[in-house]
Amino acid sequence: MTSETRETFGRVGIWNGALHTSGADTDGKKAIEEAVAEIEALGYGTLWLGGSPSPDDAAAIVDATSTLTVATGILSIWNHTAEEVAARISALAPDARDRLVLGLGVSHDALAPQYAKPYSAMVAYLDALDAADPSVGRGHRVLAALGPKMLKLASDRALGAHPYLVTAAHTAEAREALGPDALLAPELSVVLDTDLDRARTTARAMLAMYLQLPNYTGNLLRLGFTENDFDDGGSTRLLDALFALGDAERVKARAGEYFDAGADHVALQVVTADGGRAGLPLAEYRELADAFGDEL
Template sequence: MKLPRTALSIAELDELDHDGAVRFVRMLEESGHRMVWLPEVLGREAFTTAALVLGATGRLIVGNGVARALERVPKSAGSAAYDLAAGHPGRYVLGLGVSGAVRKRGTGPLPFLREYLDGVDETVARRGPVRVPRVLGAYSEGITRLAAGRADGLITFLVTPEHTRWARETVGPELFLSVVQWAVVGRSRSQAREVARERLAYYLRLPHQIAKLTRLGFTEADLAPPGSDRLVDALVATGTADEVREQVRQQYDAGATQVALTLPGPLDETKLDAYRALGEQEQ
C-alpha cells in the first residue's frame, strides 16, 4: 500500500456543519495536503463523513482513522467501505479499531477484531472484485501482530517514538505504519501546552489510553489531569511549521512510514495559517 509520507488527522469536522466541513477540506486540498485520516470520536459517523470528504475534493486521499468496530456490524462496515473504494479508486482506506469496552460483551479486543475482519472479508468478497485497502488501529501486541497478518498497515495515535520503534520491530520492515502525531504550530511552548491539555483531558479519562501511556513509562503523576509538562512535551510537537517537521522526524527515524499531523485547539486563524503553512511544505 503506497500512501503519502505525510498526512493529516482532522478532528475539526465534529464541530463543523456540512458547508463548513466542505470549505475546510477543500482548503486543505488547495493548500497542498494529499491525505487526511478521519477519527470517529465525538459526533460524525465514520463512513458518511468519508463520503462527504471524498465527494467534496478531487484528489485528496481519505482514510477512516479509525472507524469504531463496536459502532456497526461487520456487514455494514464492509459494504460501506466497498462502495467508497469502488466509487473513488485509489482514494480510500478503511481503518478499523476497537477498545477495551468490548469486554462488556464477554470477549477481548483481539478475538473480537479477528472475527470482525472475517465478516468484513465475507461482505467485500460477496460484493465483487474491488480491493478495499485497510489498516488497523492498535497499541497492544496482539492487535499489532493481527495488523501484520490481516491488514495492509497499522495506524497509531498519541504515542512516542519509542512506541513507534516497538511497533516497527513487531510488524517487520515492510508493513505500512502511520503515526498520528499531535502538533501545535505558531504558538509559544507554554501556549502550546495549554492548547494541547484542553484536548488531552478527554483521553486522560479513557482506560485504554491510560494503560497505553503507562506502558510507555509515564507515571500516575504524569497522567493525572491535566497531564504533566513531561507528558505533553513528549506527545506534542511545537514551534513553527519547519520546527514541527524537524521534531516529527523522530517518528520516521523510529520506523514510521507516514506521520499524520493532528492540530489540537480551536479552528481559529492561527490554526488555519498553520494548516496552510504545513501544506506549502508538501508542494
C-alpha cells in the same frame, strides 16, 4: 511498505475530528467540503477522519475530493457492523472506492457499552469484511493498534497500523512488531504556538479526556511514564513526548523523529486553544504545508 502504498498515503497527512457531515446543516456541509478541497489542493497525502466517523461520513468526503486518500481514523467496530460498512463502500464509484481506506479500532470500555474481548472482536470483524460481497480486503484497511498483539494483527490482516496518541519511542517499537513491510502511520498532535507555557496549556486541555482511558494510559505506562505523569492534565515530560509544540519548523522536526523511528506517514492533528480541538484550522494547515514543502 511498497512504493504503491507510499504513493497512496503520501508522507504527511491531516487528522481532523470535525469533518462529519452526518447531522451537519447545509452551511456546515459546505464548510467541510471547502475545507477538504483546500487540504487536497495543499498537497497532503491523506485526510484522516477522526472522532469515530460513520461510513456515510467517509463516503461524503471521498465524493467531495478527487485525488486525496481518505481514511477513517478510526471507525469503531462497535458502532457499525462489517456488513453495513462493506455495503456502503461497495456503493461508491470504483475510483472513489479505491481512495478510501478503512481505519478500524476497538474503541474503549468507557465509550462502548458492548466492549468485550477486543482482540477477538477485531478478528471476527476482519473475517466478516473478508466474507462480504464485495469484500473489503487487507489492502484497504488499517488498524488502530497500540500493543504487540494488535500490531501483529495489523501486519497480518491489514496494510498496517494507525496508532493514536503515541511517542516516537512507541513508533520504534511498533515498527519492530509490524516488520519492515507494513504501513506505520502514527498520529501526531500539533500546537502551533511559540509560547511553550501557553502551548502546553492548550495541549493539556485536549489530553485530559484521553488520560481517563486505560487503553492509552496503559500504553504510556508500558513506555516508561508513571501515574504521576498523568496528574494535572499531563506532566511537561509527557506533553513534550506526545505533542509537537512550537512553530511549523519545530513540527517538521518532531515529525522527523517519528520518521526516523520507522514511521512511513505521519498524520498531523492541529490542536487549538478553543476547547482543545480545532474545527477547520485552514490557516494552520497552510502554514504546515509551507514548512513541509516537497516532503508532503
